[in-house]
Structures are given as C-alpha cells and as structure tokens.
Amino acid sequence: MDFEAYVELKEPLQENEMREVDLDCGSQGKKKVLLVKQKGVLSALGSKCTHFGAPLATGVLGEGIVRCPWHGACFNISTGDIEDFPGIDSLPCYRVDEVGNNKLRIKASKTDIMAETRIKTMASRNPKIDSTFVILGGGPAGASCAEVLRQEGFQGRIVLVCKEKQLPYDRTMLSKTLDSKIESIQLRTQDFYDNHQIETLLGTEVTEVDFEKKQVKLSTAVTLPYTKLVIATGCT
Ligand code: FES
Structure with missing residues (x-):
C-alpha cells in the first residue's frame, strides 16, 4: 500500500x-x-x-x-x-x-x-480442468453468472451463448437514452471476456437441450457438451 x-x-x-x-x-x-x-x-x-x-x-x-x-x-x-x-x-x-x-x-x-470501481479477482482458465459451464442467455444474469464463476475460482471452460449479435449490455438504458451506441451500454468489452477466457457465442441460438447426454445443439449446427447448464433466458 x-x-x-x-x-x-x-x-x-x-x-x-x-x-x-x-x-x-x-x-x-x-x-x-x-x-x-x-x-x-x-x-x-x-x-x-x-x-x-x-x-x-x-x-x-x-x-x-x-x-x-x-x-x-x-x-x-x-x-x-x-x-x-x-x-x-x-x-x-x-x-x-x-x-x-x-x-x-x-x-x-x-x-x-x-478508482471508482473494482473488479473482484478472477481465476484463470486451467485447460487441465475438464469441466464446462454452458450459459444460455446473454442478458445481465448470464453475463453476471460467467463473471462470478471466475470470481469464485472456477477454472474450467465457460461458454456464454447469446442470441443477439451484441455482447451483454444494460437493457435498462434502452428506455432512457434512445440513441445509445451499443459500445456505451455494453457491460463488458470483448477484451474483458477474452482476458478471462470466457467464450462468447454471439448471434447463436440454442435449438435443443439434451439433459441426458448433457449437451446443447446450437443454431450453428454445433453440438456443445456441458457439465453444468445455466438457463438465463429471462422470460423466454
Ligand atoms: S445507482 Fe446504485 S443501483 Fe443504480
């Protein structure tokens, strides 16, 4: 200090x-x-x-x-x-x-x-850890979940699947500042997600969840296996 x-x-x-x-x-x-x-x-x-x-x-x-x-x-x-x-x-x-x-x-x-703000210490990805969290939904709940997993020490793979083509953003601003630029309301930048090894699949929908095989099918025709699945799709 x-x-x-x-x-x-x-x-x-x-x-x-x-x-x-x-x-x-x-x-x-x-x-x-x-x-x-x-x-x-x-x-x-x-x-x-x-x-x-x-x-x-x-x-x-x-x-x-x-x-x-x-x-x-x-x-x-x-x-x-x-x-x-x-x-x-x-x-x-x-x-x-x-x-x-x-x-x-x-x-x-x-x-x-x-400083006015502080980001909690985040764990790094450890490729030896064979555990994947797949998060469905790129709203604030999904984005917070991805971050908090790293903050709580999770070192496995994190994949955030976002239906919209944008990174998670503050939706409340849409009704406050009608000409907001997307960059100004994004919760985090792509660099932030890259630096913390949080994979973001933008413009991607989950078309099917197979709970028995523990995998999701994506609109990009990719099948993504998961260890844990978080469904953070809000009202949808
Ligand atoms: S300014 Fe504190 S919660 Fe919005």
Missing part, C-alpha cells in the same frame, strides 16, 4: 453510522470516501454506487451491507464486494485505522485510491 492520508472527524462516528468524508490525495486531487461503523469496526469504501454513481451515504445500512438508494445494488461493507445487482463492479475498499482522537489513517495503493 503506497498511499496514506489522514482524516480528522469533527464528531466521532457513531455505531451504525455512514458518513462521506473528503480525503486529500495530494497531487491526485480530492476523493470522497464512505466511512461506516458497525459492531465497533470501521470500514472505508468508495462512496459512489458502481451502477450509476448514487451517493451510498444516503443508502440503507443493513447487517454487513450497504444498499444503494437508487436501484438497490448491495455492497459488503467489509470488502466492498458487490452482493446484489444491478451493477456488476465492486467498490474499492481501503484500510482504515484510528490513530488518535477522531483521527483516522487511510491506506491504499495509489491506483486504488482514485
């Missing part, structure tokens, strides 16, 4: 209180940090929801979580990890220590301290 700064509180943080404070990051500028105290333990997190930037200090503090006031995304206060959607990124989380009367020291890496 190569960044360190101090915050002086005018009043002590109370149990179950959330408070947004300004952190002076020197040449990097100022940064707002969310402080939380629960069960006597202090946490310091990014202050804005990773979905659309709502100020989390105005959200709801639950047992170990803070819930966003706008659309309800939920973050773990000890780790900053996202625990409920919408949104797919976690919050940056900093080390915080009480170092005096109402004085706190915050430590982080220089890159983390200015």
